Amino acid sequence: MVDMVTDASIEEDDRDRAQSYVVFRLGGEGYALEVMRVQEVLDMQALTEVPGGPKYLLGVINLRGHVVPVYDLRTPFGLIKEQKPTRAPCVLIVESGAENAAQITGLLVDRVSDVLEIPPEEIQPSPRLGLGKATPFVRGLIRHQDAFLLVLDVDRVFSTLGSLNGEGV
Amino acid sequence: MFYEEARELLIGLEEGLMELERRRGDRAHLDQTFRSAHSLKGAAAMVGLAAIAEFTHHIEAVLDQIRSGMMGVDAEIITSLLEARDHLAAMVEAEAAHSPIPPSTELVGRLAGLIGGGSAKARAREAIPPAAAPAPPKPEPKSRSRKLDAKPSAAAAPTPAKRKKKSSTSEPSAVPALTRYQISLRPGHDVLKRGINLAGIFDELRELGQTTLTADVDSVPPLERIDPEQSYLVWTITIATDASPERIDEVFLFLAEDSEITIGRIEADGRLVPIGSAPRVEASAAEPGPRRAPRPSSAIVPAVEPTALPPAAAQPHANGAPEHAPARPSHPTLARPHARIRVDAGQLDELVGLAGELVVVTDNLMGLREIGGMDPWSHALEALERVSRQIRDTTLELRMVPVDELFSRFPRVVRDLSDRSGKEIDLRIIGQDTRLDRTIVERLGDPMVHLIRNAVDHALELPAERLAKGKPRAGRITLSAGHEGDRVAIRVEDDGRGLDREKIVKKGIALGMVPTGTSPDDPRVVSLIFEPGFSTRDSVSDMSGRGVGLDVVRDAVRALRGGVAVESVPGKGTAFVFRLPLTLALIDGLLVETAGGRFVVPLAQVEECVSLAGVRSALAEGRPCVAVRGELVPMVSLRNLFRADGPPPARQELLLTRHAGQRVGVAVDRLLGRVQAVIQSLGEGLHGLGRFSGATILGDGAVSLILDLSAVVSESRFAETATRSPYTASPWAESQR
Numbered sequence: 001m002v003d004m005v006t007d008a009s010i011e012e013d014d015r016d017r018a019q020s021y022v023v024f025r026l027g028g029e030g031y032a033l034e035v036m037r038v039q040e041v042l043d044m045q046a047l048t049e050v051p052g053g054p055k056y057l058l059g060v061i062n063l064r065g066h067v068v069p070v071y072d073l074r075t076p077f078g079l080i081k082e083q084k085p086t087r088a089p090c091v092l093i094v095e096s097g098a099e100n101a102a103q104i105t106g107l108l109v110d111r112v113s114d115v116l117e118i119p120p121e122e123i124q125p126s127p128r129l130g131l132g133k134a135t136p137f138v139r140g141l142i143r144h145q146d147a148f149l150l151v152l153d154v155d156r157v158f159s160t161l162g163s164l165n166g167e168g169v
Numbered sequence: 170m171f172y173e174e175a176r177e178l179l180i181g182l183e184e185g186l187m188e189l190e191r192r193r194g195d196r197a198h199l200d201q202t203f204r205s206a207h208s209l210k211g212a213a214a215m216v217g218l219a220a221i222a223e224f225t226h227h228i229e230a231v232l233d234q235i236r237s238g239m240m241g242v243d244a245e246i247i248t249s250l251l252e253a254r255d256h257l258a259a260m261v262e263a264e265a266a267h268s269p270i271p272p273s274t275e276l277v278g279r280l281a282g283l284i285g286g287g288s289a290k291a292r293a294r295e296a297i298p299p300a301a302a303p304a305p306p307k308p309e310p311k312s313r314s315r316k317l318d319a320k321p322s323a324a325a326a327p328t329p330a331k332r333k334k335k336s337s338t339s340e341p342s343a344v345p346a347l348t349r350y351q352i353s354l355r356p357g358h359d360v361l362k363r364g365i366n367l368a369g370i371f372d373e374l375r376e377l378g379q380t381t382l383t384a385d386v387d388s389v390p391p392l393e394r395i396d397p398e399q400s401y402l403v404w405t406i407t408i409a410t411d412a413s414p415e416r417i418d419e420v421f422l423f424l425a426e427d428s429e430i431t432i433g434r435i436e437a438d439g440r441l442v443p444i445g446s447a448p449r450v451e452a453s454a455a456e457p458g459p460r461r462a463p464r465p466s467s468a469i470v471p472a473v474e475p476t477a478l479p480p481a482a483a484q485p486h487a488n489g490a491p492e493h494a495p496a497r498p499s500h501p502t503l504a505r506p507h508a509r510i511r512v513d514a515g516q517l518d519e520l521v522g523l524a525g526e527l528v529v530v531t532d533n534l535m536g537l538r539e540i541g542g543m544d545p546w547s548h549a550l551e552a553l554e555r556v557s558r559q560i561r562d563t564t565l566e567l568r569m570v571p572v573d574e575l576f577s578r579f580p581r582v583v584r585d586l587s588d589r590s591g592k593e594i595d596l597r598i599i600g601q602d603t604r605l606d607r608t609i610v611e612r613l614g615d616p617m618v619h620l621i622r623n624a625v626d627h628a629l630e631l632p633a634e635r636l637a638k639g640k641p642r643a644g645r646i647t648l649s650a651g652h653e654g655d656r657v658a659i660r661v662e663d664d665g666r667g668l669d670r671e672k673i674v675k676k677g678i679a680l681g682m683v684p685t686g687t688s689p690d691d692p693r694v695v696s697l698i699f700e701p702g703f704s705t706r707d708s709v710s711d712m713s714g715r716g717v718g719l720d721v722v723r724d725a726v727r728a729l730r731g732g733v734a735v736e737s738v739p740g741k742g743t744a745f746v747f748r749l750p751l752t753l754a755l756i757d758g759l760l761v762e763t764a765g766g767r768f769v770v771p772l773a774q775v776e777e778c779v780s781l782a783g784v785r786s787a788l789a790e791g792r793p794c795v796a797v798r799g800e801l802v803p804m805v806s807l808r809n810l811f812r813a814d815g816p817p818p819a820r821q822e823l824l825l826t827r828h829a830g831q832r833v834g835v836a837v838d839r840l841l842g843r844v845q846a847v848i849q850s851l852g853e854g855l856h857g858l859g860r861f862s863g864a865t866i867l868g869d870g871a872v873s874l875i876l877d878l879s880a881v882v883s884e885s886r887f888a889e890t891a892t893r894s895p896y897t898a899s900p901w902a903e904s905q906r
Contacts, residue, residue, distance in 0.1 A: 048872040049766060051811035053858055060851070060864060060872045065526030067849045067864040067872050 021142070023114040023149060024092065027079025029134075031109075032116070032142055032149040039093040039104065041112050056161060058108055063093065070106035076161065078133035096158040105158065118142055123151060136160070171216045172265045178212070179258045180577075181205040182228075186250050187580050189235075189242055203232045204419065209257075211422055214369065221260050224272035227280040228253050234284055248588070249279050251581070347378065349435040350417060352406040357427030358399045365424065371406075373420045378410025407435070414444050514607070517567055521754050524561035525847030531557045532868035561847075565752050568608075572650045572659065573601035575610045575617065579648060582618055586625040593632055593643035594625065603650040605657050606752045609729050613659065613747070616722040620661040620745050621646060623719075628665030628743055638740070640664065656731075656773075657751060662744040668737040673697055695735045696830035699723045727879070729753065730773065756848055758875065760841040760867075761822070764813030767873045768837075769846050769865055774826050774878040781821040781836055795823065795834055804834040805885040807876075810860075828882040835878055848875065860884055 020035035047059040056075045091106040123140040139153040185202025206229040213222040234240040263270040385403040433441040531554045587594045629644035647662040677683035677697045701720040731749035758769035794801045823834040846865035859880040
């Protein structure tokens with residue numbers, strides 16, 4: 001378990017200039033997510049399936065006594081599952097929802113590779129097309145080591161999944 | 170802060186007014202009611218809400234007239250006061266929502282009129298000695314031992330002669346002699362920070378009589394050490410007034426917390442006789458310690474209840490007025506065993522969750538012990554288990570509140586309904602100290618109002634009709650709460666007409682809910698009235714029974730994991746009974762396994778478990794059914810619902826539950842045993858999934874989902890047809906109890 005929580009005061013100072021991003025891989029793509037939104041990163045653990053739940057819902061886990069749902073974004077993003085994962089996947093524990101009604105959700109990812117500090121000017125606007133099903137969930141692009149990282153708009157992800165929810169399977 | 174206080178005072182005021190009529194001559198009660206208005210006025214003025222303070226003043230003025238014996242009490246006056254209170258409550262809420270509304274000029278006029286005209290009325294009454302007053306108070310049916318003058322303290326009432334004069338109606342116009350008091354006031358250092366306006370307090374004193382004011386500057390520190398936000402002055406006030414010492418004391422209401430106040434009466438010979446001036450500190454009987462110890466003024470306010478009653482008499486009291494009374498009784502009191510604190514509901518829930526977790530962790534440790542056989546640990550582990558369970562149970566208890574918080578609003582509701590319908594109603598309340606989960610208490614309000622309104626509108630007859638039937642003139646509605654095993658039963662009972670079976674069946678046939686030409690059994694008839702859309706608007710007027718939106722009532726109770734039953738005898742009355750769990754945070758459940766997953770089923774939903782191997786499967790009307798002891802029971806397979814692969818085990822278990830008055834079986838693979846589960850919400854993302862009402866963490870740390878059998882049955886799409894099926898051989902269990 002890697003604890004990602006950084007010193008809040010440093011973050012305060014840096015907010016205007018550079019943001020820290022957790023970089024993770026999912027279905028062959030590289031994604032970035034603001035470090036402030038990530039509470040912790042867990043190794044995949046025992047999961048309880050929810051029969052009849054939506055497809056993107058892998059199940060629920062016990063996070064120190066709290067029941068937390070874990071989503072697999074590969075389905076809504078139209079990504080393929082790695083047939084032979086080289087290592088066990090991890091779960092990003094992410095805060096979602098409004099400030100006062102914050103909810104905690106787990107996102108399954110193939111692996112977490114890095115934490116980067118990126119000044120806002122290095123984030124390019126995302127193209128309207130070309131990223132497949134994931135397009136509406138990408139806030140921007142970061143050029144990093146000859147490749148692009150997709151900056152994930154988690155609020156968008158949760159609100160969209162929430163509205164799909166009623167349709168179930 | 171103000172709004173919270175104001176709301177409590179408004180509740181106190183309402184309850185006080187409601188009881189005023191019945192408790193005529195109960196001086197302590199009148200005083201308390203008056204104080205609610207007075208405190209509210211003061212609080213509003215303190216935060217600069219002049220309109221509210223002004224309007225409250227009109228109410229206070231009427232109460233003051235009553236208090237001074239210048240005005241009698243009758244239903245008309247109380248109705249006006251109650252309406253004024255409602256308007257005041259609306260003003261406060263509007264203010265809280267930042268869109269203030271003006272005081273009602275109509276009501277102000279009416280209140281002012283009361284003072285003018287009321288005294289004439291009162292004068293007419295003065296001729297009659299109080300004992301023979303026009304409407305002698307009805308004999309009290311219950312232990313209303315509150316009669317005793319709740320101001321027994323000699324300390325608080327040093328001038329009995331004078332008080333007698335005040336409360337007597339025989340000579341209200343006699344000019345009472347002025348008494349001189351000397352008051353020494355040392356405000357707490359931070360009164361200014363708390364926004365208290367001393368000048369306003371002095372103004373209020375001046376209203377009582379001639380006042381001289383001296384400031385003592387001895388304790389003012391040298392300039393360089395002065396904190397401009399602190400108060401250093403000590404005041405000496407002499408006042409000549411006909412007001413009672415309690416009245417003077419009331420002026421200092423908002424200073425009481427951390428100020429030193431002594432009030433002394435100046436005798437004719439110049440002696441100063443101290444009076445037990447501000448009994449507030451002693452009043453908080455739960456905190457011993459020095460007499461004038463400053464009280465903490467933190468967010469946690471020790472809300473000591475006024476305790477005029479000896480503890481033995483303190484319980485059932487029809488209106489439970491003390492519950493919401495302001496935390497400032499002016500009576501020195503008998504000890505009250507528990508001080509109360511207000512806590513944030515969110516923090517409380519957090520604590521309940523943590524306590525549940527602690528139990529789970531302990532269970533895990535206990536499990537490890539069994540594996541490792543760690544003898545030396547056993548002792549400590551058992552202790553840990555015991556303590557963590559105790560912590561859990563105590564925190565769960567904290568969520569419980571007496572149903573009185575719910576019941577206390579109904580006397581008002583009934584009074585209004587009675588006024589409107591022209592039916593006389595005798596409301597009885599029983600068992601209001603029964604404790605229930607706060608969420609349940611909060612959410613039962615609307616369903617109960619609904620039932621009470623139905624009872625008044627439809628069930629109870631007009632006085633003439635009742636007399637013709639040999640019933641007492643006034644219809645009776647009884648609200649009661651009590652324990653039934655591990656559940657709480659709340660009854661709303663009337664002695665009216667009872668359900669009209671014939672009309673209900675006719676209506677059912679008309680709506681296509683009952684097949685023509687059949688005669689449904691009683692349970693089915695009763696379940697009809699809970700059908701959505703059973704009673705349409707046009708039928709309300711001619712329906713003698715009820716059924717107006719009763720499905721809403723049932724749904725609300727179901728959402729609280731409870732059930733509704735109906736007991737009705739034609740011509741004698743109807744009782745609606747809610748049976749509810751004690752707490753929502755914890756359930757007794759059955760752990761079952763299906764297709765490799767473990768699920769918790771609330772025990773309350775399971776009537777019986779039978780082994781599926783031993784029963785004969787049959788097909789009735791195209792639906793899978795099983796025969797249980799000769800009765801055909803429709804069956805839902807959890808495996809099918811979950812679309813599980815593979816064949817089911819040779820022997821499955823059938824959980825028998827009840828849906829829309831009918832027995833239904835739910836087949837699961839295996840029963841694993843009983844569990845007590847701390848319920849967690851599944852979170853917003855899964856709200857659409859009705860079949861799971863929550864989740865819980867099992868002893869081994871795995872998450873298990875809680876199945877809602879009722880939703881499972883509805884979901885299997887069998888429900889819709891089943892409710893119309895003609896065979897409902899078994900009696901409706903709920904109504905038989």
